[in-house]
Amino acid sequence: xxxxxxxxxxxxxxxxxxxxxxxxxxxxxxxxxxxxxxxxxxxxxxxxxxxxxxxxxxxxxxxxxxxxxxxxxxxxxxxxxxxxxxxxxxxxxxxxxxxxxxxxxxxxxxxxxxxxxxxxxxxxxxxxxxxxxxxxxxxxxxxxxxxxxxxxxxxxxxxxxxxxxxxxxxxxxxxxxxxxxxxxxxxxxxxxxxxxxxxxxxxxxxxxxxxxxxxxxxxxxxxxxxxxxxxxxxxxxxxxxxxxxxxxxxxxxxxxxxxxxxxxxxxxxxxxxxxxxxxxxxxxxxxxxxxxxxxxxxxxxxxxxxxxxxxxxxxxxxxxxxxxxxxxxxxxxxxxxxxxxxxxxxxxxxxxxxxxxxxxxxxxxxxxxxxxxxxxxxxxx
Numbered sequence: 001x002x003x004x005x006x007x008x009x010x011x012x013x014x015x016x017x018x019x020x021x022x023x024x025x026x027x028x029x030x031x032x033x034x035x036x037x038x039x040x041x042x043x044x045x046x047x048x049x050x051x052x053x054x055x056x057x058x059x060x061x062x063x064x065x066x067x068x069x070x071x072x073x074x075x076x077x078x079x080x081x082x083x084x085x086x087x088x089x090x091x092x093x094x095x096x097x098x099x100x101x102x103x104x105x106x107x108x109x110x111x112x113x114x115x116x117x118x119x120x121x122x123x124x125x126x127x128x129x130x131x132x133x134x135x136x137x138x139x140x141x142x143x144x145x146x147x148x149x150x151x152x153x154x155x156x157x158x159x160x161x162x163x164x165x166x167x168x169x170x171x172x173x174x175x176x177x178x179x180x181x182x183x184x185x186x187x188x189x190x191x192x193x194x195x196x197x198x199x200x201x202x203x204x205x206x207x208x209x210x211x212x213x214x215x216x217x218x219x220x221x222x223x224x225x226x227x228x229x230x231x232x233x234x235x236x237x238x239x240x241x242x243x244x245x246x247x248x249x250x251x252x253x254x255x256x257x258x259x260x261x262x263x264x265x266x267x268x269x270x271x272x273x274x275x276x277x278x279x280x281x282x283x284x285x286x287x288x289x290x291x292x293x294x295x296x297x298x299x300x301x302x303x304x305x306x307x308x309x310x311x312x313x314x315x316x317x318x319x320x321x322x323x324x325x326x327x328x329x330x331x332x333x334x335x336x337x338x339x340x341x342x343x344x345x346x347x348x349x350x351x352x353x354x355x356x357x358x359x360x361x362x363x364x365x366x367x368x369x370x371x372x373x374x375x376x377x378x379x380x381x
Contacts, residue, residue, distance in 0.1 A: 009036055009065075011043070012057075019050035022072070024058050028065030040072050051076050056087025066095035134360075137338045144260040145268060145334075152265075163266035164273075171232040171267075172274030176281055178231070179224055183282040186223060187215055187289030195298045204298045208308040211290035213317055220283040221275075221321040222369050225328040228275060229361035233336040236267050237357035240340025241350045249341075268333035275329035276322050283321065316381055324372050328365050335361040 009032035012023040022043075028036070053073060055061075061069075076083050088096070152159035194207045240263055243249050249259045287309070294300040339357035343350050 008032065008059075011036065011039060013043070016052075019052060021052045021054055023054045023056075024061075024065075024069065026058075027060045028058060028068060029060060029062045030064035033064045033068060036068055040068060040075070043072070050082045050084075052084050052086055054086040055089065055092050058087075058089075058092065061092050061095060063095060063099070066092070067099055070096060070099050134338060137341070138334050141260065141264065141334055141337050141341075144258075145265055148258065148261040148265045151261075158261065159269075160262070160266050164269050167267050167270035168274055170235075171228065171270050172277060175228065175231060175274070175278060179227055179278050179282050180285040182227060183215075183220065183223055183285035184289040186219060187211060187286030188293040189289075190214060190219070190286075191290035191293035192297055195294065199298070204300070205308060207290070207294055207298065207300070208305055209312040211294075212287065212309045212313045215286035215290065216283050216313055216317045217320045218369070218373075220286055221279045221324045221328065222365070224275060224278045224282045225325070225332065225365045225369075226362050228271065228278070228329070229332045229335075229365060230358050232271065233332045233361045234354050234358050236333070236336035237340040237343075237354045238350065240264075240337060241343030241353055244341060244343045245345050245350065264333070264337045268330065268337075271329040271333045272326045275332075276325040279321055279325045283318070320372075320376055320381065324369065327372075328368060331364045331368055332361045335364060 008027040010025040012025055014021045014023070053069065055069075073083050148158075191207050191211050194210045195204050198204050198206055240249075243263070249263070252259045252262060291302055291305040294305050295302060336357050339353040339360070343353045
């Protein structure tokens with residue numbers, strides 16, 4: 001029987017044993033939404049145990065009508081009914097999925113009991129799956145980058161030198177002041193703590209050895225990579241994510257351009273060039289901070305510091321840090337690109353993935369530094 005009629009829209013109800021079949025009829029659109037809402041509320045209030053929403057006799061459906069159907073199904077499920085869909089056309093299915101309805105089969109949510117293992121291991125399992133997905137995306141982005149670089153090697157005009165220079169200025173030259181300041185302070189702190197501990201044994205001269213080796217092998221490149229991950233990596237994620245939100249990446253694909261070649265390769269090349277240069281700046285700043293602290297804290301002349309430094313370090317000590325730098329730049333760039341591509345259509349998503357980019361890049365940089373330390377130690381380098 002017809003439960004309601006609102007102009008050109010109607011909702012027919014028929015009982016089929018213990019189930020109830022609901023057939024929306026006519027024009028389910030915004031013009032009839034206000035008239036159909038009270039009838040839907042009344043139907044939900046007297047919800048059956050089973051219901052079938054049959055859309056086979058629906059003449060027209062727009063977003064407002066789809067929202068009414070979704071509201072009807074959600075109300076019936078909330079009242080404890082088992083709801084099934086029937087006669088769903090392709091257009092109706094698309095509209096229902098757009099507003100979040102499942103146009104297949106909807107069942108009332110059952111109360112789920114979780115064990116302690118589920119609570120403890122469930123998040124761990126989800127994180128493992130996410131790590132696997134990120135690794136897959138990373139390999140895909142890395143492969144696309146290698147392909148673009150190979151194409152650029154055969155056709156240099158494809159490599160966007162103006163964009164590389166622009167990002168080199170932003171990621172490299174403009175980062176010099178903060179990298180220099182942070183490394184200078186860290187070098188001074190290391191020298192002060194070393195002098196404080198070694199003074200007891202009358203071995204303050206070995207402050208130079210500690211500062212020199214630690215700054216050139218580890219602190220210089222690691223501190224620089226962390227600074228770049230927080231400064232440039234987050235910026236790259238935000239830029240690519242904003243382009244993803246505004247569908248600019250899709251626009252590039254439509255006009256036949258490769259987003260990896262246009263957006264990711266110039267930024268990555270700039271990072272790979274900038275990070276070793278910034279590592280050299282960081283090394284010099286850390287040594288200057290150590291020398292200044294040694295002069296003020298243990299009265300060691302600058303000339304003595306430099307003379308001892310020449311004996312304490314060799315070329316391989318310096319090269320260890322420089323060798324690490326391009327790999328850390330590659331890690332930072334790929335992580336920033338992956339998180340930028342994962343951004344969805346909201347500001348909250350952009351902020352979440354920008355934060356994730358910084359955290360993941362710093363973590364991966366530290367892991368890479370540990371791996372290099374083991375490799376160089378095993379090689380005796």
